[in-house]
Amino acid sequence: MDGFDAFVRRSLSVSTEIVAHIETLISSGSLEPGTKLPPERELAQVLKVSRVSLREAMHELEAKRVIERRPGRGTIVLEVPSHAQALYGEVSESERTLRDVAELRETIEPKFAQLAAERATRATLYALEQMLEKSGRDLSQEESLKADISFHMLLAQASQNPLMVALNSLANSWTESVRSFSHETAEARRSSHHGHQLIFTAVRSGNGAAARDAMLAHLADVANLTRGSYPSF
Template sequence: MSHFKKLSSANKRSTEIVSQIKTHLLNGLLKPGDKLPTEEELVEQFGVSRTPIREAIKTLEAIGIVQIKRGEGMFITKQPTSVSLNPLIFSLLLLNESLDKLIEFRQHFEVMMMNVIKSNWSEEKIAKIRQVYETQKETLVSDISTEKLVEIDLTFHFAILETTENEYMMEIGKTIYELYKPKMLQAKHTFDVEKTLKAHKYHLELLSTKEPLTQKQIDEMIKYNKEWIG
């Protein structure tokens, strides 16, 4: 079982914990399927309270690096996805001190993403996004868990991302949303189904024409993004 060093950096503690686990993965001290120390052991090894340990584990769980098995403990995922092993995600996780900067980056990126779709617009492409939205209207229920709601919300944005048909944009977009995911899970409030569907409907309406986005429309998109994390 891996042993970690006590933290001595002035950086955010949960970020430093993620950094050490990343280093252990890269140098082979941790491998897929390996069991992590218990929460109590991690507290002792890192010399911190439970709060940064839980923040770090939640982040790593959200991007598919760590799997928690009830009654057994915490494990490195046996079959990590290409997304969870993406070095760009790890690098940005370590830089991710400012939530405001991440929100700002996502907002500008989504405007660019929509402009790309509009520059090569077709009804067939938009129909695929519309189908995802119609399916969500049928499957989203009021008592859905936050975890499931986040997953469904991101499915819609991934559908928009794929419609750009731009490999560079898709790779960067996936990274942005994977970084955003744990922030959504840790949001101070539960974002309800009605607001999620309203936001998706608005995005779909914006994409339903070739017309460039107006500043008013961009401001409305920004408002929806901020409400998720607020």
């Protein structure tokens, strides 16, 4: 079971760490929407946790609309709503200008950050912290972009609003190719990581306004980095 066997205990409650681990697997794409999780007994054995702790984690994930327990089918990672999925192919690659990407992100992502500060659980904060630790390493452009998208996906999940999560998934599908240019150099990757650190600090403190402002500043930095690659931006 790819991903689940990478579970490492830290110092938080067991259920909190399970939630953080599963949220990270989902945000990184290791667990895709529609994936059926292993049966409870099997998953508890793989994670080396009690079934009581696992049930507590599953209850939290279900309450956050990350998973759904379906009679006769088991536990499923929730799909992006079909009406959002239908929009994925509506805009062609050639129609996604750099300005369009910047304006889209500046419109929606500060709200994600604000809601994350107001609603994030301990598990989500832990997952964000782990993702920050990973993105602070010496990563390639591709690895840095993947960590970047995962960080922002975790913020959307922290909003505990399934429509926000769907909107973020849609935005990722439209912006990934352009965002890659803001990870071209080591300096750019360090700048992105620094922006994430400031956002996380505000989210962890529960300050929605500060989180929103930190996100706006981060997106402005990203726009400047992208403008360096594309002077026509």
